[in-house]
Amino acid sequence: MARFSLNNSGDLRTALFGPGSFKYWSVAPLLVVLVIFTVLPIAQLLQMSVSELEFIEGELVSEFIGLRQLDNLAKDPIVGIAIKNTLVFVVAVVLIETFTGFALAVAISRTTTLSIVYRSVVIIPLLIPPVAIGTMWSLIYDYNYGLITTILIELGVQNPPLWTADPDLALISVIIVDVWHWTSFMFLIMLAGIESIPPSLLEAARVDGANELRMIRHVILPMMAPTILVAMLLRTILAFKVFDQIFVLTSGGPGTATQVISMHIYKVFSEQFRLGYAAFLSLMVAAFMTIFVVFYFWASRVVRRRLG
Numbered sequence: 001m002a003r004f005s006l007n008n009s010g011d012l013r014t015a016l017f018g019p020g021s022f023k024y025w026s027v028a029p030l031l032v033v034l035v036i037f038t039v040l041p042i043a044q045l046l047q048m049s050v051s052e053l054e055f056i057e058g059e060l061v062s063e064f065i066g067l068r069q070l071d072n073l074a075k076d077p078i079v080g081i082a083i084k085n086t087l088v089f090v091v092a093v094v095l096i097e098t099f100t101g102f103a104l105a106v107a108i109s110r111t112t113t114l115s116i117v118y119r120s121v122v123i124i125p126l127l128i129p130p131v132a133i134g135t136m137w138s139l140i141y142d143y144n145y146g147l148i149t150t151i152l153i154e155l156g157v158q159n160p161p162l163w164t165a166d167p168d169l170a171l172i173s174v175i176i177v178d179v180w181h182w183t184s185f186m187f188l189i190m191l192a193g194i195e196s197i198p199p200s201l202l203e204a205a206r207v208d209g210a211n212e213l214r215m216i217r218h219v220i221l222p223m224m225a226p227t228i229l230v231a232m233l234l235r236t237i238l239a240f241k242v243f244d245q246i247f248v249l250t251s252g253g254p255g256t257a258t259q260v261i262s263m264h265i266y267k268v269f270s271e272q273f274r275l276g277y278a279a280f281l282s283l284m285v286a287a288f289m290t291i292f293v294v295f296y297f298w299a300s301r302v303v304r305r306r307l308g
Contacts, residue, residue: 045286048279055273062276069280079281081256082264085171089260090239093178098232100179101186102224106216108187109194119191126184134248137177138164141249164250170257174246181245182238186231193227194220229300233293240289261285 052063073079108118125133140147141163152160163173197220205215221228243262246252252259252267261281269278 042286045279045283048276049283050280051276053275065276069277072274072277073280073284078256078259078264079261082259082261085256085258086240086260086262088171089175089178089242090236092175093182093239094232094235096175096179097183097186097235098228100183101231102190102228104183104187105190105194106220109191110212122187123184125181126188128181130181130244131248133177133181134245137180137245138249141173164258165254167254167257170250170254174249174258177245177249178239178242182235186235189227189231189234190224193224196227197223225304226300229296229303233296236296237289237293240285 048062049069050064050066052065054061104122108115108122111118128136143149143160143162143165146163148163149160161169164170201219201223202215205219210218241262242260243266246258246260246263247266250258252263262285265278265281265285268274268281
């Protein structure tokens with residue numbers, strides 16, 4: 001491979017415009033976009049995270065405070081609750097959606113009639129914007145005229161649950177909405193993975209006398225392991241950033257029952273106007289997710305090696 005070095009070429013013009021320079025120039029627009037929309041915002045976020053920012057007479061005034069944001073983090077009574085709610089939410093939705101999406105993918109991949117209809121129906125929730133889903137489910141959960149309340153009253157339930165207004169049920173209610181929305185995402189990835197398995201392999205398992213459960217356990221799951229790991233990683237990243245549905249459904253309430261970390265950052269920024277501390281929290285979340293992704297890839301590689 002040619003080295004992009006002036007010592008080897010001896011001529012700047014040859015290095016920049018020589019026969020082997022096209023591969024470097026072809027990625028130049030992408031690098032420019034990356035710098036503008038990724039590197040510069042991260043640099044701005046870093047600057048804000050070590051500063052105290054406030055508006056004085058219509059102007060943004062910045063004061064460098066260094067690591068004093070750690071003191072603000074230690075004194076924040078909500079951030080611990082927000083992190084706990086976020087972890088509970090992420091673990092619950094990723095596990096439920098992975099299992100449900102895989103089960104639906106296996107079932108629909110086995111159907112021959114109306115298969116396209118089933119697939120189309122399952123992916124409908126994924127096509128609806130999160131804000132619209134939040135609005136729709138807030139009406140379904142409504143205590144006075146919501147669909148669930150009406151059904152429960154017709155079944156003889158005297159005091160239907162308050163759902164999003166009950167601190168004990170609010171997070172569960174949000175999880176149900178997220179599972180309804182994002183299971184179709186997991187279903188699509190799982191279905192693509194199942195359909196990529198060679199039919200001859202499945203047929204050989206049937207010839208050897210494997211029933212459906214054994215074929216799923218000993219053939220489909222091992223072949224699907226990389227796909228499942230990637231799907232769970234993607235869904236974890238998306239679930240950790242959940243905001244819009246919770247904002248529409250509960251706005252983080254009642255109290256702090258559904259206050260996830262993204263909602264807390266929003267309130268710190270837009271309601272408390274603590275711009276520097278909000279930037280610090282955002283940077284903390286980004287650093288945590290980066291560490292998690294690196295660890296996840298490392299652990300996935302170890303698991304795959306052990307499985308052979």
